[in-house]
Amino acid sequence: KAGVTQTPRYLIKTRGQQVTLSCSPISGHRSVSWYQQTPGQGLQFLFEYFSETQRNKGNFPGRFSGRQFSNSRSEMNVSTLELGDSALYLCASSLGTHTDTQYFGPGTRLTVL
């Protein structure tokens, strides 16, 4: 079974731009969660989507948004990028909820200049 895939793997943007990241979950997994990982803050939960609906949300500003398509693929969008948004963005899929075993993709490394 193919694992979680994320595209692109690396991205460089400048302040004020917006970015869209993509995630394809494991086949059959309907829950997709997004995380931001930085050395100082660790893994921080952004949001979870299940059957195209946002089911859970972390404490991030509205500049961070996401969506899920009928085939469970998910996208995350960050608008008006700030320097502090530089991070590794990880997508994880699971069978049930985001508190079940998370199967992570390799992440997208975003650098904001």
Add this chain to the structure above:
Amino acid sequence: TQLLEQSPQFLSIQEGENLTVYCNSSSVFSSLQWYRQEPGEGPVLLVTVVTGGEVKKLKRLTFQFGDARKDSSLHITAAQPGDTGLYLCAGNNAGNNRKLIWGLGTSLAVNP
């Protein structure tokens, strides 16, 4: 705010040594997961502990869940360079607003 504190933050040891890393909280969790993350990759689940006092073994790795389900430890026997990585624990609060609470991780380097 629920927190999971992991210690030590960094650990550098020689191949063949034993080590223990800790994951502590003042909150009770219904379950706790341990992940390992290697450079350039996402975290991979090692084990989930559910019952207070539970001990699980995965080859040279031994995981223990505290009796009160507030803390956990990971012991590695005879560490190998392949054990190098970031070890993360994540607690399931199982409350009305179910969320995984993540620790910051222990970065382990095993030198040959």
